[in-house]
Amino acid sequence: MSRLDSFIRRVTAQRACLDYAAQLIDGQDGVVLEVGLGNGRTFDHLREIMPDREIFVFDRQVASHPDSTPDEDHLFLGDLPDTLARAAEDLPQPAILVHSDIGTGNAEWDARMAEMMADVLPRVLKPGAVVVSDQKISLADAEDISLPAGVQKGRYFFQTYRGR
């Protein structure tokens, strides 16, 4: 498998995961959090498949395509977990879906970030919320959900937060 093949597989799996997550939360109240804006492709997809949701975006800086940049009321700029702590105060409602795509490829750093996410996320989640992430986040009070068809194990992680 070439790097082009595995890249196509990765972005295709990512889309399958987002589409599936949107189905899972259909009909349930709550905002959506996009953690990691990057070039804005997944943000653009989320808002297209969930046109009626408020989507809040987190990143250190804006480096997205101009077409895919959230307005400033939906942007938390700065370092995670500061921005997530701020969101816990400022969000109009808790989140029913979080998509976290913040892996860097540096295993040590990514593990630290995943641990931080596990600590902070409960402050912004609704019971029943779905967390979809490119790294394994060991959230307490949560259950794993199986991946959508066609997505390789370990490529994405799905869980639902029971609340406490």
Next chain:
Amino acid sequence: MSRLDSFIRRVTAQRACLDYAAQLIDGQDGVVLEVGLGNGRTFDHLREIMPDREIFVFDRQVASHPDSTPDEDHLFLGDLPDTLARAAEDLPQPAILVHSDIGTGNAEWDARMAEMMADVLPRVLKPGAVVVSDQKISLADAEDISLPAGVQKGRYFFQTYRGR
């Protein structure tokens, strides 16, 4: 269609074009030129689908993934068209396939580059060579080839060089 959707379409079409190009030149002598290394994904794909071909790569600089960086004997570093002119002297054989992926999104610049390519490519091509490009290159003494199935018109350009 979200930007994620159109991105998936683009990379999938790219792979279909490279696979098809490899079929078209199957059994014919000649080297392969990858014009525009970028992160090296298509270079990696080309060498995977054509393990027995010599592939020469052109870019201004090396910014590819370490796994997908050609050795220095197969790398022409510098500005096109200088490097293509150098290749015309130094290649062990003329090229039976050129993949050119150098579009920047700046229409004026891209048109200038396409014109430059049309001027310079004949110096490195074998009669019968296939030229696959992300921009329309108006090569003299060449015929358009239809795109592989599933690839949208205008996304990629295929032609075969008759020679002169």
